[in-house]
Amino acid sequence: MKDDDTKYILAINEYCETEPAFMRAYMHWMASRTAELMAEHHPGIVLDGLPPKDIQEKLKVEERDLYREAFSEGRNPAADIWAAAIAAGFQIKKHRGPKLTGVT
Numbered sequence: 041m042k043d044d045d046t047k048y049i050l051a052i053n054e055y056c057e058t059e060p061a062f063m064r065a066y067m068h069w070m071a072s073r074t075a076e077l078m079a080e081h082h083p084g085i086v087l088d089g090l091p092p093k094d095i096q097e098k099l100k101v102e103e104r105d106l107y108r109e110a111f112s113e114g115r116n117p118a119a120d121i122w123a124a125a126i127a128a129g130f131q132i133k134k135h136r137g138p139k140l141t142g143v144t
Contacts, residue, residue, distance in 0.1 A: 048107040048117055055118030061132050065125035072128035
C-alpha cells in the first residue's frame with residue numbers, strides 16, 4: 041500500500057482528469073485559507089510573497105489532516121478540496137466561445 045502522501049498526489053492527478061479547473065480551485069482554497077490565517081495570527085500585515093513560516097506550517101498540517109481524514113473515511117481528498125474551494129467562493133469560469141459578428 042502506498043503512503044498517504046503518494047495516494048494524495050495520485051488522487052489529485054486523477055481528479056484533475058475529470059475536473060480541469062481543479063488546480064485553480066486548489067489555489068483559490070489555499071489563498072483563501074492563507075488570508076484567514078493571516079487575519080487571525082498576523083493582523084495588519086500585507087503579504088508580499090510567501091506567508092510567514094507559522095502560517096505555512098499551519099497550512100501544511102491542515103492539508104495533511106484533510107487528506108488523511110478523507111482517506112480514513114473512504115473519500116477522495118481532492119473532492120473535499122473542491123468543495124472547500126467552492127465554499128470559499130471559487131467559481132468555475134464558463135467558456136463562452138468566440139463571439140460571432142456579421143453572420144448573415
